[in-house]
Amino acid sequence: MGLEPGTPVAKARALHAGLMILDAAPEADRAGLDKLARWLQARVAPMVAPDPPDGIVLDTTGADHLHGGETAMLETLAQRLTNAGLTLRVALAPSLGAAHALARYGHARRIIVPPHETAAHVADLPVAALRLASGTVQSLRMLGFDRIGPLAATPRAPLTLRFGPDVARRLDQLYGRIEEPIIPVRPPEPIAAILTFAEPIGSAETIARQIAILVARVCDSLDRAAVGARDLDLIAHRVDRHAQTIAVATARPSRDRVRLTRLLCDRIETIEPGFGIERMVLTAIRVEPIDPRQRVSSLIEDETPDLSGLIDVLSNRLGARALHRVAAIESDIPERATRQVAPLASEESPDLPALQAWPRPIRLLPRPEAIRAMAALPDHPPLFFIWRGMRHHVARADGPERVFGEWWRDADEQTAARDYFRVEDTSGARFWVFREGDGEHPETGGQGWFLHGLFG
Amino acid sequence: MTQTRSRDAINALRAQIARIEGVAGPSRAVLPFGMDEIDAHLPGGGLALGALHEVAGSGFDAVHGAACTRFAAGIAARTKGSVLWILKDRDLYAPGLRQSGLADRRVVYVAAHTERDILACFEEGLRHGALGAVIAETERLPMTASRRLHLAAEATGSLAIAVRRGGRAAEFGQPNACVTRWRIASLPSVALPVPGVGRARWHLELLRCRGGMPADFYVEACDDRGRLAPCRLALPAVLGDRPVASGGWRARA
Numbered sequence: 001m002g003l004e005p006g007t008p009v010a011k012a013r014a015l016h017a018g019l020m021i022l023d024a025a026p027e028a029d030r031a032g033l034d035k036l037a038r039w040l041q042a043r044v045a046p047m048v049a050p051d052p053p054d055g056i057v058l059d060t061t062g063a064d065h066l067h068g069g070e071t072a073m074l075e076t077l078a079q080r081l082t083n084a085g086l087t088l089r090v091a092l093a094p095s096l097g098a099a100h101a102l103a104r105y106g107h108a109r110r111i112i113v114p115p116h117e118t119a120a121h122v123a124d125l126p127v128a129a130l131r132l133a134s135g136t137v138q139s140l141r142m143l144g145f146d147r148i149g150p151l152a153a154t155p156r157a158p159l160t161l162r163f164g165p166d167v168a169r170r171l172d173q174l175y176g177r178i179e180e181p182i183i184p185v186r187p188p189e190p191i192a193a194i195l196t197f198a199e200p201i202g203s204a205e206t207i208a209r210q211i212a213i214l215v216a217r218v219c220d221s222l223d224r225a226a227v228g229a230r231d232l233d234l235i236a237h238r239v240d241r242h243a244q245t246i247a248v249a250t251a252r253p254s255r256d257r258v259r260l261t262r263l264l265c266d267r268i269e270t271i272e273p274g275f276g277i278e279r280m281v282l283t284a285i286r287v288e289p290i291d292p293r294q295r296v297s298s299l300i301e302d303e304t305p306d307l308s309g310l311i312d313v314l315s316n317r318l319g320a321r322a323l324h325r326v327a328a329i330e331s332d333i334p335e336r337a338t339r340q341v342a343p344l345a346s347e348e349s350p351d352l353p354a355l356q357a358w359p360r361p362i363r364l365l366p367r368p369e370a371i372r373a374m375a376a377l378p379d380h381p382p383l384f385f386i387w388r389g390m391r392h393h394v395a396r397a398d399g400p401e402r403v404f405g406e407w408w409r410d411a412d413e414q415t416a417a418r419d420y421f422r423v424e425d426t427s428g429a430r431f432w433v434f435r436e437g438d439g440e441h442p443e444t445g446g447q448g449w450f451l452h453g454l455f456g
Numbered sequence: 457m458t459q460t461r462s463r464d465a466i467n468a469l470r471a472q473i474a475r476i477e478g479v480a481g482p483s484r485a486v487l488p489f490g491m492d493e494i495d496a497h498l499p500g501g502g503l504a505l506g507a508l509h510e511v512a513g514s515g516f517d518a519v520h521g522a523a524c525t526r527f528a529a530g531i532a533a534r535t536k537g538s539v540l541w542i543l544k545d546r547d548l549y550a551p552g553l554r555q556s557g558l559a560d561r562r563v564v565y566v567a568a569h570t571e572r573d574i575l576a577c578f579e580e581g582l583r584h585g586a587l588g589a590v591i592a593e594t595e596r597l598p599m600t601a602s603r604r605l606h607l608a609a610e611a612t613g614s615l616a617i618a619v620r621r622g623g624r625a626a627e628f629g630q631p632n633a634c635v636t637r638w639r640i641a642s643l644p645s646v647a648l649p650v651p652g653v654g655r656a657r658w659h660l661e662l663l664r665c666r667g668g669m670p671a672d673f674y675v676e677a678c679d680d681r682g683r684l685a686p687c688r689l690a691l692p693a694v695l696g697d698r699p700v701a702s703g704g705w706r707a708r709a
Contacts, residue, residue: 305586325564362529455656
């Protein structure tokens with residue numbers, strides 16, 4: 001495009017009308033680079049370092065076979081990052097210097113340099129690829145050194161005399177003649193506590209006591225870090241090298257000793273002590289800052305009690321998906337009028353007058369059940385119907401309440417309609433039945449009768 | 457003289473028994489139904505808080521439990537605070553609860569798979585203490601379990617309601633430690649002057665009431681704030697009603 005770093009904005013605008021100009025944000029770039037490096041560390045190789053301003057270095061020695069070879073590794077990596085919306089160039093080379101140079105100045109977007117072939121690949125690269133100070137690069141150019149190959153072939157002594165030791169050092173690093181260690185990012189140390197027992201333990205009471213000690217230690221660390229635990233893992237190592245895990249989760253970050261001890265002790269029965277447990281490790285897998293929350297003055301409003309303790313206990317027993325609250329959705333279709341939200345979510349049902357307008361059953365069958373009914377068309381309630389083998393004579397009825405399909409969802413729903421009736425049989429039981437279709441037009445539905453819910 | 461002394465002794469003994477049973481202490485809070493007929497019949501003038509109550513449907517409704525669920529929802533709606541609803545079948549419909557007075561944000565649903573889990577969660581919810589009411593849908597409620605639940609409710613003062621649903625009839629007849637046991641049957645509603653369905657009516661059977669006598673009540677179903685109302689019409693007129701075919705719904709050709 002004719003643009004390069006250092007081009008004035010005015011000139012760039014003159015070259016390309018409608019150019020979008022954004023302020024540089026070096027700190028945000030750096031933070032993003034660090035984050036990406038940690039992500040790569042968890043997935044590709046353990047030795048990862050950000051190479052600001054625009055690169056990341058990975059030492060994949062000994063890690064490529066985990067990804068099916070070097071080519072496959074690069075392909076997967078490039079694919080995943082491209083999917084995430086990043087533009088990237090990858091180079092894999094025997095030395096950090098060569099990889100750095102090829103990734104930035106190479107011809108291909110993906111290059112793999114086999115061992116001992118570095119010289120052939122880098123010979124044509126410009127001297128700027130050597131990571132030298134810009135002044136040095138300018139001077140080398142003035143002396144006629146445009147490419148790395150001729151520069152590497154020149155006698156060292158005059159170069160060192162003229163430019164200092166840097167040029168020789170960078171060349172050696174490029175060809176892998178001297179080591180260049182990278183300083184990898186370190187994942188944050190998880191908060192954990194370990195207890196090792198001289199004599200293996202086995203009884204539930206003893207385990208409970210040790211859990212209390214572990215929780216107290218972890219909570220001290222959480223206190224110091226000013227965070228609360230969301231996920232805790234307790235690993236019990238048995239004497240026969242078998243490890244068992246209790247995993248608990250909390251709805252809100254917590255460092256309450258009593259509550260966390262209780263959550264873990266509830267699950268003691270899942271540990272099989274065998275010949276005894278010799279080591280227990282408690283790790284806070286996920287921590288979050290505890291946000292102090294401002295309460296409404298108790299003069300105005302009743303204080304809402306904290307249910308998170310109860311919710312933790314129940315969801316650790318039944319699984320997190322077992323607990324929910326319900327929020328209303330503005331939809332006329334009964335099955336879609338509610339959705340499940342997390343028990344402590346702040347989502348509220350919208351206060352819609354329409355939600356109160358029409359009577360709704362207290363039990364809604366998971367799916368409407370077909371019934372045999374007799375009714376006059378087009379818009380009369382059934383005279384009687386047979387549901388689950390029982391015949392109900394309709395004594396009173398209310399309706400129809402016509403519910404149309406949500407045409408924006410799919411083509412089938414564009415014309416679909418249901419006519420809902422609230423009917424009471426001769427014994428007083430009340431049902432919510434509907435007829436598929438409007439009773440006149442076949443395209444609105446099959447005109448069959450269904451029972452959908454029961455009123456109390 | 458001897459008469460008054462023996463009366464005093466009897467009163468003292470009664471008070472002692474009541475203390476042991478934990479029924480009628482001055483501290484025992486109740487939740488009145490707001491209907492004099494029922495409240496006058498229950499000891500303390502209402503449904504005892506901090507106690508276990510049982511509701512069940514009768515006949516057809518014993519399986520589906522629609523009327524008894526609405527009865528329980530109406531009671532829970534009149535308590536304060538959150539409500540824990542423990543269920544096995546996921547057919548409870550929140551808009552229906554809303555129309556019985558239970559707002560969406562007050563109800564936390566717990567889906568349990570086994571009777572054992574249901575009872576465990578029930579007790580856990582009662583022991584927490586900050587909930588207004590805990591409702592569990594169970595098939596069985598044996599004596600031991602109900603005793604345990606009642607003690608848990610007594611300790612914290614939460615209202616405990618067991619909705620019996622889907623169990624065998626013989627099991628429902630087994631004794632348990634519930635303070636009150638209700639059976640709810642739907643009645644045909646009052647005919648309206650126009651086509652349509654009026655307010656539902658129930659026959660409440662109080663099968664057992666600790667410190668009180670069994671009784672029958674005929675009421676109109678709970679409204680959108682969970683309140684019952686006395687029946688406006690005498691029963692025979694209700695039962696002598698005719699089906700829709702013979703009038704009311706006029707056919708428009």
